[in-house]
Amino acid sequence: MNKTLKPRRAKVKRNFNTYKVYLQIKEFAEVMYCSRVELTTCLWFNGNAREAANFYASIFPESSVEDNWIAPTETPGNQQGEEVVVNFKIFGRPFIGLNGGTQFPHSEAISFQIPCKDQAEIDKYWSILIADGGSESQCGWLKDKFGISWQVVSPEMMNYLGGADAEGSQRATQAMLQMKKIELEVLKNAYLGTK
Numbered sequence: 001m002n003k004t005l006k007p008r009r010a011k012v013k014r015n016f017n018t019y020k021v022y023l024q025i026k027e028f029a030e031v032m033y034c035s036r037v038e039l040t041t042c043l044w045f046n047g048n049a050r051e052a053a054n055f056y057a058s059i060f061p062e063s064s065v066e067d068n069w070i071a072p073t074e075t076p077g078n079q080q081g082e083e084v085v086v087n088f089k090i091f092g093r094p095f096i097g098l099n100g101g102t103q104f105p106h107s108e109a110i111s112f113q114i115p116c117k118d119q120a121e122i123d124k125y126w127s128i129l130i131a132d133g134g135s136e137s138q139c140g141w142l143k144d145k146f147g148i149s150w151q152v153v154s155p156e157m158m159n160y161l162g163g164a165d166a167e168g169s170q171r172a173t174q175a176m177l178q179m180k181k182i183e184l185e186v187l188k189n190a191y192l193g194t195k
Contacts (some may be wrong), residue, residue, distance in 0.1 A: 042096040043148065044104045049097030052146045053088035059128050062092040077101040111141065111149035118154070119184045125152050126181045140182040156184055160191035168192065 045052055050068070057063040066087040071078040077100045078084050086097040090112075116122045122140075129152070130136055133145035140153045160172035168191040175190035176182070 038094055040094040040096055042098055044098050044100045044106070045146065046102050047099050048146065049086045049099045050083060052148075053086045053095075053097050055144075055146075056090050056095075057088055059125070060090050063090045064088065077103075106143075106147035106149065108137070108141065108143075108149045111151050113151040113153055116152060116154045118156075122152050122154060122182055122184070125150075136180040138180055139176055140179070142180075153182055154184060157182065157187060160187040163191055165191065 043049075043052070050065070053065045057065050066089065068083055068087065069085040071080050071082050071084045073080050075084065082099070084099055086099075088095050088097060114125050116125065126142065129144045129150055130142050131145070135143050137143065137149075140151050141149060142152065143149050157176075161169055161176065163169050163172070171193065172187045172191040175186055179186070
């Protein structure tokens with residue numbers, strides 16, 4: 001009886017150790033994969049990629065201008081010695097600013113959402129981004145001076161636009177459709193049916 005129990009215990013121990021090794025290998029592979037694969041947004045500019053990168057790095061947290069690439073020879077959009085690429089981060093996410101020329105202007109088909117914690121943060125980003133040639137659109141959308149589209153919004157909006165009260169959500173949605181910059185208090189009052 002004892003002879004049959006000992007091998008079983010040893011087998012269980014071996015299996016447990018094998019499982020621990022498997023978990024370590026799996027964790028290592030996940031770390032390596034995640035550290036190597038990162039989605040990067042490339043934004044096309046007409047010679048002012050560095051100006052844009054410096055602007056974004058100056059206003060958003062966890063943002064910085066990283067390295068660059070200088071054209072070693074003449075390219076379709078650049079002369080030798082000109083800056084072709086500027087790498088930068090916004091909110092810790094990688095971006096590439098590409099000085100490609102005039103062929104591809106920005107449009108509202110691509111935009112970036114800024115999830116603001118409150119009205120003060122909405123006001124702050126709105127005023128910074130529309131300054132010096134930016135333009136307001138509707139429902140929290142705007143274009144900055146480089147032509148990049150942003151949605152300056154807040155998670156709080158969904159309390160009113162997607163709240164449990166269907167009629168309140170309709171009122172809040174109608175109120176939002178009249179807005180340029182998002183006004184959280186107006187949305188809340190519309191949802192509640194108060195003024």
